[in-house]
Amino acid sequence: MSSTFDTIANIIAETCDIPRDSITPDSHAINDLGIDSLDFLDIAFAIDKAFGIKLPLEQWTQEVNDGKATTEQYFVLKNLSARIDELVAAKGA
Amino acid sequence: MRLEYFQLIDRIVDLNLADRKISSEATVPTTSTIFEGHFPGYPLMPGVLLIEAMAQTSGWLVVALNRFKRMPFLAAVKEAKLRTFVTPGQKLAITAHLEHDGSGYAITAAKIKCGGKLICDATLTLRVLDFPNAEMGRQMRETADRIGLQVEAPVNG
Numbered sequence: 001m002s003s004t005f006d007t008i009a010n011i012i013a014e015t016c017d018i019p020r021d022s023i024t025p026d027s028h029a030i031n032d033l034g035i036d037s038l039d040f041l042d043i044a045f046a047i048d049k050a051f052g053i054k055l056p057l058e059q060w061t062q063e064v065n066d067g068k069a070t071t072e073q074y075f076v077l078k079n080l081s082a083r084i085d086e087l088v089a090a091k092g093a
Numbered sequence: 094m095r096l097e098y099f100q101l102i103d104r105i106v107d108l109n110l111a112d113r114k115i116s117s118e119a120t121v122p123t124t125s126t127i128f129e130g131h132f133p134g135y136p137l138m139p140g141v142l143l144i145e146a147m148a149q150t151s152g153w154l155v156v157a158l159n160r161f162k163r164m165p166f167l168a169a170v171k172e173a174k175l176r177t178f179v180t181p182g183q184k185l186a187i188t189a190h191l192e193h194d195g196s197g198y199a200i201t202a203a204k205i206k207c208g209g210k211l212i213c214d215a216t217l218t219l220r221v222l223d224f225p226n227a228e229m230g231r232q233m234r235e236t237a238d239r240i241g242l243q244v245e246a247p248v249n250g
Contacts, residue, residue: 038169041169041195041198041218041220044195045193045198054195056196057198059196
């Protein structure tokens with residue numbers, strides 16, 4: 001079974017036509033990979049489908065805008081993977 | 094269709110919130126300045142307006158599902174296929190189904206048929222945002238009333 005990170009990286013590579021080997025756990029989706037908000041909707045849709053969850057993008061964006069969180073907390077891929085694992089665990093609880 | 098106002102839907106025919114589906118109808122006007130240019134001597138309904146009709150039908154579905162609390166805006170069009178010409182006077186049957194209700198966005202699958210024949214289809218992405226002002230929300234409810242979209246709006250909406 002592939003890891004959460006591998007699944008996300010494959011989705012990003014396919015959705016945004018980014019070479020898979022350039023996507024690492026430390027990649028920042030926006031700052032390093034250059035993914036814009038519209039492309040991120042496609043990624044979110046694919047993640048929602050793959051994991052059976054609903055990424056709380058609006059909540060995350062609000063927290064960043066309010067200064068309560070940094071973009072790194074949600075958009076560095078290892079952190080995004082951790083958030084997804086939390087959402088999957090919460091769904092199964 | 095009120096092409097001059099970019100309001101393409103004449104009437105909501107069916108709304109099924111449980112199944113997240115909507116059906117609407119729209120008749121292409123027999124005359125419009127659009128047809129003078131598209132094309133001279135051979136009037137055709139522009140394909141982008143067919144896509145817009147699918148987007149507006151999808152939008153009404155999203156508005157109905159969130160009961161006028163938020164406004165959908167077209168963000169992306171995928172797998173759009175314009176299968177045959179549409180000409181002035183034709184009556185279109187438009188359907189949309191909510192494929193995914195995301196956080197701040199929605200994905201719909203929409204189709205247009207004419208006389209039972211599939212005319213076009215597409216997968217649409219809509220950003221779903223708060224109404225930018227109260228006036229827009231009011232205008233949307235007025236248009237909804239005109240086209241027969243019957244959904245209970247929030248009291249304070």
